[in-house]
Structure formats: C-alpha cells, structure tokens
Amino acid sequence: MKEKDLRRSLSVLPIGTVMKLTSLTARQIRYYEEQGLVFPERNDGNRRMYSLNDIDVILEIKDYLDEGLNISKIQDIYKKRKESNEQNGNSKELSDQEARKILSDELLNIGGLNSKDAENNSF
DNA sequence: GTTCTCACA
C-alpha cells in the first residue's frame, strides 16, 4: 500500500491536465496553491507539476466551495486535518480514527455555519 | 503550443 501512496504523491501532471480533470481554470488552481491548499512541485523551468494527490485535494476543495465554504474556511479545515495527521506519529490507527472524526466535524460545520458564526472554532 | 508572473478592469 505504500507503493500506491508513493505513486499517488508523484508530481507529474502539468496544470493543463489538472484543469481538465478538475474543470477549474489555471487561475483558480494557482490561486489555491497560493492559499496553501495544494503543494505542486516546480520541476522543469518553473512549471507546476501536480500529483494525483493534489488532484484529489483540488477536487475536494471544489466540493467544499460548492457547498458554500470560502477559501479561508477550507484553509482552516486542511490545517486542522494536517495537525491531526501529524500529531500522532506513534499510532496510525488512532490517526485514522481522528481522520474520521475530523471529516465528521467538517460536515457538521458545513451544515451549521449557515445560520450563525461557526466562523471561529467550535471544535 | 503551454505555462509563468504580474497587474488591472
């Protein structure tokens, strides 16, 4: 399973491919990178090379955007997700449980932010 | 032909 993760993290896709796969504009894709949502590598001559992992994230971002979240909120979600993934270097199973919880919180948050200001942090 | 950065409508 590590093999897949490795390939999945290999950055080999030019922005044009990502555009087609995500149906977003280059502008948006670059913007999300600027916002720290995806981290493409910059191999030959300053060209952004995205990985399947990035595609996944971008697709997810698109999804969140579609559900009414703004960039800053998405940034927050990913920030927290990363923290949860990195804080437990001793237990992978716990990380998985945490990941599930985080996802649940995200969904709850999406539903709850419509009426009031869940803007800050309820979790 | 494709992508990059910067800047402005």
Add this chain to the structure above:
DNA sequence: TGTGAGGA
C-alpha cells in the same frame, strides 16, 4: 476571478 502583456 478573468484576462492580457511579455517572456521562457
């Protein structure tokens, strides 16, 4: 966000 300029 879109788009155009100017370069690689």
